[in-house]
Amino acid sequence: xxxxxxxxxxxxxxxxxxxxxxxxxxxxxxxxxxxxxxxxxxxxxxxxxxxxxxxxxxxxxxxxxxxxxxxxxxxxxxxxxxxxxxxxxxxxxxxxxxxxxxxxxxxxxxxxxxxxxxxxxxxxxxxxxxxxxxxxxxxxxxxxxxxxxxxxxxxxxxxxxxxxxxxxxxxxxxxxxxxxxxxxxxxxxxxxxxxxxxxxxxxxxxxxxxxxxxxxxxxxxxxxxxxxxxxxxxxxxxxxxxxxxxxxxxxxxxxxxxxxxxxxxxxxxxxxxxxxxxxxxxxxxxxxxxxxxxxxxxxxxxxxxxxxxxxxxxxxxxxxxxxxxxxxxxxxxxxxxxxxxxxxxxxxxxxxxxxxxxxxxxxxxxxxxx
Amino acid sequence: xxxxxxxxxxxxxxxxxxxxxxxxxxxxxxxxxxxxxxxxxxxxxxxxxxxxxxxxxxxxxxxxxxxxxxxxxxxxxxxxxxxxxxxxxxxxxxxxxxxxxxxxxxxxxxxxxxxxxxxxxxxxxxxxxxxxxxxxxxxxxxxxxxxxxxxxxxxxxxxxxxxxxxxxxxxxxxxxxxxxxxxxxxxxxxxxxxxxxxxxxxxxxxxxxxxxxxxxxxxxxxxxxxxxxxxxxxxxxxxxxxxxxxxxxxxxxxxxxxxxxxxxxxxxxxxxxxxxxxxxxxxxxxxxxxxxxxxxxxxxxxxxxxxxxxxxxxxxxxxxxxxxxxxxxxxxxxxxxxxxxxxxxxxxxxxxxxxxxxxxxxxxxxxxxxxxxxxxxxxxxxxxxxxxxxxxxxxx
Numbered sequence: 213x214x215x216x217x218x219x220x221x222x223x224x225x226x227x228x229x230x231x232x233x234x235x236x237x238x239x240x241x242x243x244x245x246x247x248x249x250x251x252x253x254x255x256x257x258x259x260x261x262x263x264x265x266x267x268x269x270x271x272x273x274x275x276x277x278x279x280x281x282x283x284x285x286x287x288x289x290x291x292x293x294x295x296x297x298x299x300x301x302x303x304x305x306x307x308x309x310x311x312x313x314x315x316x317x318x319x320x321x322x323x324x325x326x327x328x329x330x331x332x333x334x335x336x337x338x339x340x341x342x343x344x345x346x347x348x349x350x351x352x353x354x355x356x357x358x359x360x361x362x363x364x365x366x367x368x369x370x371x372x373x374x375x376x377x378x379x380x381x382x383x384x385x386x387x388x389x390x391x392x393x394x395x396x397x398x399x400x401x402x403x404x405x406x407x408x409x410x411x412x413x414x415x416x417x418x419x420x421x422x423x424x425x426x427x428x429x430x431x432x433x434x435x436x437x438x439x440x441x442x443x444x445x446x447x448x449x450x451x452x453x454x455x456x457x458x459x460x461x462x463x464x465x466x467x468x469x470x471x472x473x474x475x476x477x478x479x480x481x482x483x484x485x486x487x488x489x490x491x492x493x494x495x496x497x498x499x500x501x502x503x504x505x506x507x508x509x510x511x512x513x514x515x516x517x518x519x520x521x522x523x524x525x526x527x528x529x530x531x532x533x534x535x536x537x538x539x540x541x542x543x544x545x546x547x548x549x550x551x552x553x554x555x556x557x558x559x560x561x562x563x564x565x566x567x568x569x570x571x572x573x574x575x576x577x578x579x580x581x582x
Numbered sequence: 583x584x585x586x587x588x589x590x591x592x593x594x595x596x597x598x599x600x601x602x603x604x605x606x607x608x609x610x611x612x613x614x615x616x617x618x619x620x621x622x623x624x625x626x627x628x629x630x631x632x633x634x635x636x637x638x639x640x641x642x643x644x645x646x647x648x649x650x651x652x653x654x655x656x657x658x659x660x661x662x663x664x665x666x667x668x669x670x671x672x673x674x675x676x677x678x679x680x681x682x683x684x685x686x687x688x689x690x691x692x693x694x695x696x697x698x699x700x701x702x703x704x705x706x707x708x709x710x711x712x713x714x715x716x717x718x719x720x721x722x723x724x725x726x727x728x729x730x731x732x733x734x735x736x737x738x739x740x741x742x743x744x745x746x747x748x749x750x751x752x753x754x755x756x757x758x759x760x761x762x763x764x765x766x767x768x769x770x771x772x773x774x775x776x777x778x779x780x781x782x783x784x785x786x787x788x789x790x791x792x793x794x795x796x797x798x799x800x801x802x803x804x805x806x807x808x809x810x811x812x813x814x815x816x817x818x819x820x821x822x823x824x825x826x827x828x829x830x831x832x833x834x835x836x837x838x839x840x841x842x843x844x845x846x847x848x849x850x851x852x853x854x855x856x857x858x859x860x861x862x863x864x865x866x867x868x869x870x871x872x873x874x875x876x877x878x879x880x881x882x883x884x885x886x887x888x889x890x891x892x893x894x895x896x897x898x899x900x901x902x903x904x905x906x907x908x909x910x911x912x913x914x915x916x917x918x919x920x921x922x923x924x925x926x927x928x929x930x931x932x933x934x935x936x937x938x939x940x941x942x943x944x945x946x947x948x949x950x951x952x953x954x955x956x957x958x959x960x961x962x963x964x965x966x967x968x969x970x971x972x973x974x975x976x977x978x
Contacts (some may be wrong), residue, residue, distance in 0.1 A: 272726050273656045274683030300657030301731060340731045344655050346722035348846045349684065352839040439973050445738040445964035452734035464737060464754055467968060467976045485978060524978040571835030578832065581856040582842050 246423035247396065248315055251386045256367040261384025263363065264377055266563040269353045270337060272344035275299050278336065278381070281307040284557045287497025288388060293438060293505025294447060298344045302446035304454065304469065306505040309498035311556060312491055314386040318428050321503035322472045323488040324458075329382035337378075341450035347374040356571040387561065390493050393553035400550045407547025410540045416517070418530055425492035425551065430472035432486045433531055434522025437468050438504035469504065482526045496552035510545045618812035620801075622782045623883070624774040626813045628698060634712060634762045636769060643745045644767025647760050650961050652735045653719050655726035658682060661718065661764065664690045667955045670887030671771065676895030677830060677837065684723040687840045688861065689895035694884040694954060697769045698814050704893040705863045706820065706878050711765030716757075722847065723840050733757045741962030773884055777948040789948055796945025799938055804907070806942075808928050815882040815949060820864045821926045822875040824911025824918040827860035828894040860920045861894060875921040886950035900946055904939050908932045 264270060268277045281295050281303075282288040288310035290296065295307035305321055313319065318326040325332050337345045354360045354372040361372060369376035394400050400408070411417055421427050441447050455463035458474045472486040487503045501507045507516055516522070518541065521531035536544070574580060630636060647653055651660040664678045664686070665671045671693040673679055678690035688704055696702065697711050708714035719725035719732065736742045736755035746755035749763065780788035789797065800806045811817050830837040845855040848866035864876035877893045885891070890898045896913070897903045905914060910931035912918045919925055934942065 269683070272683065272722075273658070273681060275656070298656060300652070300655065301735075340655065340728035344726060344728070346726065346843075349722045349839070349843045352842045355842070356835050356839050434978075437973065437976075439970060442968050442973055443966045443970065445966055448967060449731060449734040449738055452737065453728070453730040456730045456734065464967075467973055468978065526978075571839060573833055573835045574838055577838065578859055582845070582858065 248312060248389060248423045251314055251389065253386050254367070254383055256363070257369075257380050257383040258387050259384075260360075260363045260367045260369075261380035261382070262387075262561070263360070263563045263565075264354075264381050265384055267567055269357075269567070270343060270345060270350055270377075271298065272346065272349075273299060276343065278343075281342075282310050284562050285555065287311055287494045288556070289498045291499065293500050294440060297341050297446070297450050301341050301450045301453075302444060303341065304441040304447050304451040305503050306500065308490075309494055310385060311388045311494045311497070312390055312424060314382065314389065315424055316426075316428070316491075318488060321487050321490075322470070322474055323428075323430055324472075324474050329385055330378045333378045333381045341453055347377075350374055350377065353571070356574070357568070358572060388556055390551075391554045391556065393493065394550040396553065401546055403543045403546035404550035405547075406540075407543035407545065407550075410536070410544045411547055414517075414534050414536070414544075415530055416544075419489045419528075420492050426489040428489070430475075430483070430486040430488050431528045431530075432471075432483075432524050432526050434485075434524040434527045435487070435502045435504065435516075436506055436522050438506050441469070441504065442467060471503070485524055485526065492548060493551045494553065496549055497555060510548050511541070513548075514541050514544050617807050617809075617817065620778065620782060620807070620811070620815065621813040622774065622779045623695070623698075623772065623776075623813050624779070626698065628769050628772070629700075630769065631710065631712065634766060636766050637749065639745070640749045640763050640766045641770050642767075643742075643749055644763035644765070645956075646742075646745075646959055646961060647764050648767055649959055652739075653725065653727060653732050653760065654681070655728075656682060657735075659725055661693075661715075661725075662958070664724070665693045670694070670884065670889075671954075672888050674889065676828060676890050676898075680723040680840065681726040685834070685836045685840055686723050687837065687844050688893050689890060691880075692884055692888045693768055693771050695772050695814070695881055697765065698772070699816075699878075699881075700818055701878065704877050704880075705867060707867060711768050712761050715761035715764045719761075722843065729757045732760070735964075736760065738964045738967060739962050740965050771954070773951050773954060776883065776951040779951075781948070790944070792941050792944040793948050794945075795938075796941035796943070799934065799942045800945055803938070804932055804934065804942055805928060806907075809879045810882050816879040819879055820873065820876040821879055822863070822877075822919055822921060822924040823929045824906075824922075824925050825875075825877075825892045825894065826896060826913050826917035827920060828896055831859065863893070872924055875919045875924050882946060882949045884950050884954075886947060887953055900943055901939075904934070904942055904946075908934045908939065 265278045265282075268274050268280075270277060276296075276298065279288075281290060283290055286309070289307045293306060295303040295305060297303040308321065314329065319329070319332045320335075325335060334347075335342075337343045337350065338347060351372060351374040354364075354377065364370065364372045364376060364380075367376075367380060369380070390396060394404065411420075419427050419429070419431055441451055451466075451469075452463060455466055455470070458470070460466060460470060460474070460477075468485060470484055472488065473481065473484045476483065495501070495510060499508060499510075501510075501513055507513050514536070517531075518534045518536045520533040521527055648661045648665075651657050651663070654660060659681055664673050666673060673690035676689060678686035678688065680686040691704065700706075702708040702711065702714035703717075708717050716729075717724075719727045720729075733755065736746070736757070742755050746752040746759060750756070750759040752759060777788045777793075800810075809817055809819065809821060828837075831841055841858075842855065844861075845858050848862075850858065850862075850866070854862075860875070862874045864873040865871070867873075885900065889900075890896070891900070891903050897906060902914070906912065907929070908931065911925060911929040
């Protein structure tokens with residue numbers, strides 16, 4: 213992966229967060245620490261996106277917001293194995309932490325969206341088991357709130373529309389990037405440094421590569437199924453609806469998460485149960501782990517790899533027992549932890565002003581064009 | 583509820599399907615032709631589509647589904663939420679309640695007798711009960727459900743799996759068959775024993791003096807029979823009678839949101855979306871300017887229990903309705919339709935005296951029998967589809 217040097221425009225007013233961490237890390241310069249490229253952010257658009265992200269009125273019954281499943285206190289994920297769903301159903305996967313999601317090229321555990329965060333945002337808002345929102349109603353709700361009318365204008369979008377909602381939220385997501393991790397700051401402990409070596413020597417890096425520690429590809433590591441997906445009808449109904457929509461044959465009988473199989477339905481099904489290599493940044497904020505939250509701690513993750521992963525006839529060839537010594541395991545965990553930085557919870561990231569409980573009336577309605 | 587509630591009698595239901603005496607409710611009236619006389623409801627036949635025959639097992643299933651909120655987005659709203667048996671199988675506010683977080687923009691229609699109608703909804707947007715039900719369950723301000731999750735839910739309710747198999751032969755419940763079962767159930771929700779029906783079938787004591795005078799006004803000076811004719815008390819034409827726009831548009835933010843949404847949902851042009859300030863009714867279907875503000879002539883049966891009245895519920899009592907007609911389609915503050923050019927010529931000041939008005943009102947009461955209430959059925963529960971052992975046995 214290209215090691216991007218911080219771009220020159222660091223001081224442009226449009227930047228919401230001045231990447232101090234990057235500037236500082238140059239001084240200590242860790243030999244081959246991979247930096248995330250800096251993102252250009254339009255402040256007014258990001259601010260609007262922030263308000264939208266925390267606004268429950270973006271869901272069909274106005275009961276949940278993006279932040280319900282992407283909680284700032286939990287690295288913009290949740291601490292449950294399986295994400296909550298839209299009221300009336302559950303979910304069948306772990307809610308992904310969103311820090312650094314703007315650096316990705318492919319999204320979701322199965323990588324089924326590879327176009328843009330705009331499309332991911334649309335999926336989240338409209339999918340019936342996530343936010344179940346008719347975007348035409350969403351647009352009219354937004355238009356009814358004078359604060360939004362003002363903010364859309366300030367952001368250069370003109371009149372609120374569902375198209376610009378789907379642009380503003382990704383702009384906000386760009387502000388959610390790693391901050392002050394010991395790794396980026398060049399402040400890794402000796403144990404973490406030793407762990408970095410284990411990480412490279414034992415082949416973790418073959419999949420977890422680059423500044424995001426992800427090759428952006430799908431692999432089968434043999435993570436066991438989370439049976440709660442199938443034993444709890446609330447979760448199972450979301451799973452069935454998903455599998456049905458994805459056109460998977462015999463979806464009523466399916467007893468495993470198909471993973472990236474939904475992208476290319478290989479005739480021999482050899483890509484069943486492959487999942488996108490996740491980023492390893494901010495892991496201390498996002499336990500439990502894996503697409504279905506089946507592994508609770510980083511220590512257990514390391515044990516999982518030490519055993520050569522789980523059981524699956526199509527498991528990736530790179531997954532084999534590692535014979536790690538106890539110290540190596542500890543160092544590896546220390547390294548993984550050094551990839552996590554600050555929580556992104558202050559006012560820079562979280563919309564804390566209240567939303568008005570009722571929609572204000574548009575006065576003189578008869579004489580105003582809609 | 584009170585002791586006036588009573589179960590819907592199955593005997594009434596089956597009786598109604600028997601004979602068709604041939605009242606011509608579906609014949610479009612020629613200009614100037616005299617309207618079909620009032621007739622007993624059981625003189626006409628419930629239209630039953632050849633591919634959705636009635637059966638007890640089907641209507642039982644349809645009843646469960648009608649009351650089941652899992653046929654909706656967040657599993658909190660069922661058909662019966664807005665068509666509450668205790669509110670005349672409708673909703674007792676001007677606009678129907680909406681999906682949580684929304685309001686509806688039209689008055690909820692009663693289910694009672696609705697399946698006799700050629701087309702469903704205030705402006706006839708759906709061609710049958712089978713097509714109406716999905717529109718209701720999926721519409722953003724009604725059920726806001728999606729086929730895939732609703733079908734998934736049905737598959738996880740063993741009792742439904744069994745019933746869909748018995749009734750339709752489905753391996754797994756198909757959502758289209760849920761709508762068929764609901765429509766079949768709705769076809770049982772009829773009332774054929776009103777005082778009016780009894781009178782028309784020969785029980786001359788079924789109407790009192792006052793009501794008989796009212797009947798004469800209805801068929802004469804009042805001209806109601808021009809539109810509210812035949813066994814169904816409607817010729818099912820689309821007419822603009824001058825109903826003014828709802829005032830809720832002026833003072834309720836939530837209602838303003840739904841209003842604009844509906845312009846999109848009903849396929850308005852950009853220009854129409856900008857300038858619409860009332861419900862354009864039949865126009866949304868035909869896109870003819872002359873259809874603005876036209877609505878299907880509603881049945882007047884069961885009206886005692888279905889206040890408020892009109893497509894937008896602007897009138898809370900039948901007194902107000904009669905005053906409105908008496909003034910020639912103008913409300914007491916002088917408001918009328920925003921499309922006066924489209925207003926029907928038959929709607930003109932009637933010059934009814936107070937006595938005549940109260941006679942007419944007394945007669946309108948004869949269009950409703952006893953209140954029809956049914957206990958909410960006990961709904962079947964979800965159960966896991968697989969056992970742990972089955973999951974453990976999966977070979978990967």
